[in-house]
Amino acid sequence: MSELTVDVQMACEAPGMPGLPELQAWAQAAWLGEESSEVTLRIVDSDESQGLNNQYRGKDKPTNVLSFPFEAPAGITVTLAGDLVICAPVVKQEAREQHKSMHAHWAHMVVHGMLHLQGYDHINDDDAEAMEALEIQLLAQLGFGNPYDAEEMVKDS
Template sequence: MNYIDMQIATSAPHPELEQFQQWVDAALAIFEDGADCELVIRLVDDAESAELNQQYRHKNGPTNILSFPFEAPAGMDMDLLGDLVICAPLIAQEAAQQNKLPEHHWAHITVHGVLHLLGYDHIEDQDAEQMEALEIEILSKLGIANPYMEDGKQ
């Protein structure tokens, strides 16, 4: 079983550990090695997200998720994936703006972050398409519609 260390540094509404566990497990289940992993999920407010976004990405303002993959020192065999920092107030705001169920947006952002921890990114168009296809596949298995569709159109 994958292990999640939850850190809650916000008073904003957020899912329970069991929901995060379901989303993380679904994201990791599509990969064949099947090894159990550990990760940290830290839920924060706008101020902490903005501070970390500035410090690590040199961008102003909060962001919905930051992913910090763990790089084990040479010779160490560890199953620690890394850390996800999710801005709870921004997730609620985005869900409302995008007319999505908050739980579905939380699931999408969590899956998105796990894929980043596994080395996926969306800088180049081809990489973005691959990452989005994985997100759509994982979310579909959770009964969640394609998050990239607007009003039934992609």
């Protein structure tokens, strides 16, 4: 099994956020690469998330998770997966609105973001179906219910 180093940057207060060991375990579980790598997980407030979402995606609102895969310059080989930016207030609000436990929703956001770093996407229906199936499988291995099934998520509360 390849190892994943997770560097966590706390750019804001995030009450209810899981601890570093859990964040690392979730990211490691979602690392499907054959080689060891490294990811930076930055926890941000709504303003920073909105600024990044606007700058890189043209959407002027905060979002739950942004993924920035590392693209090495030609001829450079570095074992960096990239950066994940998770907006703590959005995760908290979504968990409340979707009647999910904070713990389960944080796990989902880490897994979801890690899959994006590895090229998975949900732009079209086929890709979305494949990505969601993998998320469900990985989260089940971590002891969480289906994040797309409200009844399953209540069990995680």
